[in-house]
Each structure stands twice: as C-alpha cells, then as structure tokens.
Amino acid sequence: MTIWILLETGLREIAAHKFRSVLSMLGIVLGVASLIATMSLTNGIERGTRAFMQQIGGLELVQVIPKEVSADKIDLANLSPGRTLLDAYALRESSPLITHISPELNQGAAISSGPLTERMQVTGAWPDHFVVARHEIAYGRFLSQLDVDRSARTVVIGVEVARRLWPAVQEKDVVGRIMTINDTPFKVVGILTRYEREEDKRMRSIVENRRESRGPSVQRASAAGRWDPFRRKNESIIIPLTTLFYEYKSGTLPEDSIDSVRLDNLQLRVGNLEYFQPALEQVRSTLNNTHRGIDDFDLQTREEWFDRMAASISATRMSGGLIAGISLIVGGIGITNIMLASITERVREIGIRMAVGARGRDIFFQILIESVSVALIGGVIGIAAGFGLINLLIVVAPGENVPFMSIDSVIISVIFAFVAGVVSGIYPALKASQLDPINALRYE
C-alpha cells in the first residue's frame, strides 16, 4: 500500500467529517498562527534594532573614555596629559587595525543665518568623523583633509539645523550659504541626510502626500514629544577640528602643541570585526605610551549593548515560542482525542480492511497519515492566519519594527505541525493496528 493511497484514504476521511476535522485542527491552527506571529514580530524587532544600531555607529565603533585613576596612583595622575590630539595621531601611526580615528572637540556657540539665531553645540572633527559616526551627505560634500589642514571656515550641518536657520529655503539650496558661529562667518558645504526611524519616515511620507493635495503649508510632520534617537544627529554642526581649536579654544594651531589639545571625545572604528580584540590591544598599548603608563582611560564598545539586545530578543522569542509550543501540545492532544474517538467509531471498518488483507502496519500508517494530514492542513491554515494577523497588526498599529514573515518561520511551523501530527497519531494508530480482526468484525 503506497503512501498516495494512504494519503487519499486519509484525506477522504477528513473530507467526510469536515466539522470534526476542523475542530481537531483548531489547536494546531492557533499554535502555528501564534508561532508565525511571534517569529515575525521578533524578526521585525531584530531587524529594526539592527538598522538603528547601524545608523548610530554599529559594532565597529569604539569610544575612548576617561577613567578615574586608582587611589594608589593618584599622585601620578597628573603625569598623563589625558585624551589629547596626540592620541589620535599616535593611533593613526601605530594602530593599523583601526581604520578611522575621530578626535572631537565640542563648543557651545551662537549660530546665526542673519535674521535667526540659535544656541547650539558645534563639533570640531576630522573627515574620519563622517565614517565613524556614519553620517551620510544629502547635498554638497563632507569636510576634507584640506579643510582641516587649512583650518578652513567650512561647515557641514544636519538637516534640522538647516530647517531652523533657513525655514523657508529648500534644503539643497542651503549649500553655499553663509552662517555665523559666534559671529565668525562659515560657508555651508554640505547638508546631512535626515536620520529618522522607519515609523517617522512613513508618517512623514503620508503627511507630505496629504500636503501636496492641500497645497503648501508650513506645518511639518514631527513626532512631537516623543523621544527621537536621531535628534542630536540631525542637529549636527561640524567644522574642521583645527578651525574650532583655532577660533574658539586657544588661538594656537594644534600642530604646534598637539599634546595640549584636550579632546572632548575620541571615537575609533575597527576595520575588521574578525580582529576586534587585537585592535583593542593595539589601541591600549598605543594609548599607554601617550598617557605615560597611567591607566586613566577605558575603551567602551557596543558589544555589551548588542549582547543585551540579542538577549532581550531571544527572551521575547522564548516566551512566544513557549506560548506556541503549549498551543501545539494542546492541539496535538486534541488530534489524539479525536483520532481515538474516530477509530472507536471505525472499528468495524478496520476489521473489514483486515479481513481483506490489511496488515497491522497498513492500518497503523493509515491512521498516522490521517492525523499528520489533519495537522499539516491545520499548519497551513495557521500559517495563513498568522500571515493575516501580522498584516492586520501592521495596518492597525504601525510601529518602527515592522514584523515580517521569514521563510524560516514557515518551515519551522510546517515541521512543528508535522511533528505534532506524528506524535498525536502514534497512540491511536497503534491501538487501531492491534485490533483483533475477529472482534473488530463483530463490533457493532
């Protein structure tokens, strides 16, 4: 007896008792649907978080942060110059595993486009900063090494700065305009792209479409009052490090006394994550030299953050999986129950089949395939239901982490349904196959 005949027999039996079959499938349908839904949700969260991480610097980012010197060496603490521009030059020379080095100076300043003035933070940086901070240019260009070498009065601004200083001007037309920082004129050479979350991007496109149909309006779409992780990035004002030092700090060009330029921030980018730890070692040994052996710095990585994120995602996945697992077990028990009832009802049929030559294993596989078919059909319906559910979720509650159904989750669901079908069918199938043909034939 081939599998096709068994399958056909099983499907006929399912079709002959539609309501009963649907009832027995229900548990599997719910189990698979919740499995699909949780997996899609966690997929969405994972993808959203990853994208966010990428935008704010990724795993490759390492930050050099100051550290309290331990009490027994406190007398020696003054020997170390702290984080200075010397560190940056030293790293550039002697840490080949570090591909980008971004020393930064910050300065609060009054910035103005003429009629409008704001008080904002200005960052002095090297061109490497754009790579390390993962900036993307929308219009114009980044700062170049030439800007830094010549202490040029050039500035790259975030899109939010452009909007505040020139509310009526198109962003691309801001390039080339002059703004002042503490009354010193600077030429805007580049505008950064708008950094935003997926959810804000969608919202904005909806509002913009609406605005087009209603004519121009000054009103902007903004997620008012909500925490925006990209707010600071959109408010960037970046000028060459040398210019900032020259104009606002001491008036001496950094090259004259680079170990006297105390940095506000020092960020690095590791070129290859395969060599992450060796890269950190290189940084440590270099900085030990420049800091004269004083342990007054620490390297902060995103690894811990990533680990925490991964842990929370796997926790979500676990709890969802647990719910799905329980529903699948309940669903499996439902199938077992109904299969047992069904074989009690079909004792005579089994007797007849045995009388005309069905062996125990023919009956066994007939019942098993029937229960597997029920479970698989339930699984397919469950996948469809889960798919519908997540699409409903997307429409009803659009979030930044759009859930998406991966092919993995479909395969896992089918496997789970199959296993549930097999496990729940084994006992009834065994019971049916062990019936005595004589008694089965006599059964009324």
Next chain:
Amino acid sequence: MALVLLENVVKAYKIGDQVIRALDGINLRIDEGEFVAITGPSGSGKSTLMHLLGCLDTPTSGRMELFGRDLSSARGDTLAGVRNREIGFVFQSFNLLPKLDVVRNIELPLLYSGVPPAERRERAIEVAKSVGLGERLKNRPPQLSGGQCQRVAIARALVNRPKVVFGDEPTGNLDSHTGELVLEMFRSLSREGRTVILVTHDPDVAAVTNRVIEIKDGKVRREYAP
C-alpha cells in the same frame, strides 16, 4: 490436491478460570474444487472453524495446513497476506465500507496487494460487471438493496482471484428469492472450478453443496453428501 488439511486441531478459549474448547480435535481435509458446507447449531464451533480456515486466527494446538503451507503458528502479517491473496470472504452482514462506492469497495483487497491504480480499477469494474453490477459502479452501499450489496461483497471476494471463497451465512440477511439468486452465484462459482466453503445453519443452503460437514461440540459429528 488438499487445500485444507487439519490434524487434531484444538482451539481453546479461557473465560475466567474456565477453559472452553471451541474446537476439540478436528480432522478435516478439503480438496481443491470442492463445494462444501459446514453446518451445526450455534455454539457448535463452526464459526471458530471458519475463523481458522479463513486465516483470521490460529489453532491452540494441532496442525493446520492451508494451500500447502503450514500455518499452525503463523504470525499476523503472514495470515493477512494469505487472507489477501488466497481467500475471499462473503459475510452475512455484507461488511462493505459505506463511504466508498461500489468500485472502491471491490478494489479494496487489491489496495493491500500493491496492484497499480489503473489495473486495480479495471479489474474491479470487470468483476463488478460479471456479478451484474455494471450499472451501479458509482453507487455507495447505502443506496443499494441487500442482494446488490451481497453481490458487491462477492465481487470483492473474487477480485484478487483467491483459491477459496468463504460464505459465512451468505443468505442470512436476504429474503428467500434474493437468497436463491446469491446461492446460484456460489453454485456457478463452484461450476467454474473454484473451491467454495459455506458456513451455515440452514439445511436448505447446505443442500446446494456437494459435501456437508456437520460440527457439534467442537468435533466433526458426521459428513454426508446431500
């Protein structure tokens, strides 16, 4: 050639502490091509005998040889194979599957002997026509009369070309006229050279055969030709 050979066959059941010998030392030989009736009052052991001959059961002791094979202590799968290929059953209560149509009911034994679908169907239809069910192929048993059901059962018994056809009270559920027709079918099967064994308590049924074996208290009481 001996189709059935029983030597001192005992079948005992244990009910509580009591051992009941349903068959108590049966010796029997049935040759190929015979038309035999096994009769006896209820409780005589004739049903138990039929279960043994029909390979639905094995004896407690003694030697049972069917179709030249010693099946005294055969296992379930072996018996299933013999039932499938060598034996055709016709039951008193037809024992058809109500959810399957006539053709599917008839081809059931072929399902379990691995005959490919096209041939299965062809053979089932051929046999159905030979028992006069050519017009009823798509009907299901509940839509058929008792006589038609029994003809489906006979067709099912014949479809795998068995060596022997068993009838277990084949006319028990039929009116006398249809019963006659069914008996006539058995008679013609016998005339075609097939071995037919009828189990019955009805002397009129036994009378159509060539040899009557009367069972009483688990033993062969007498044999005669009607």
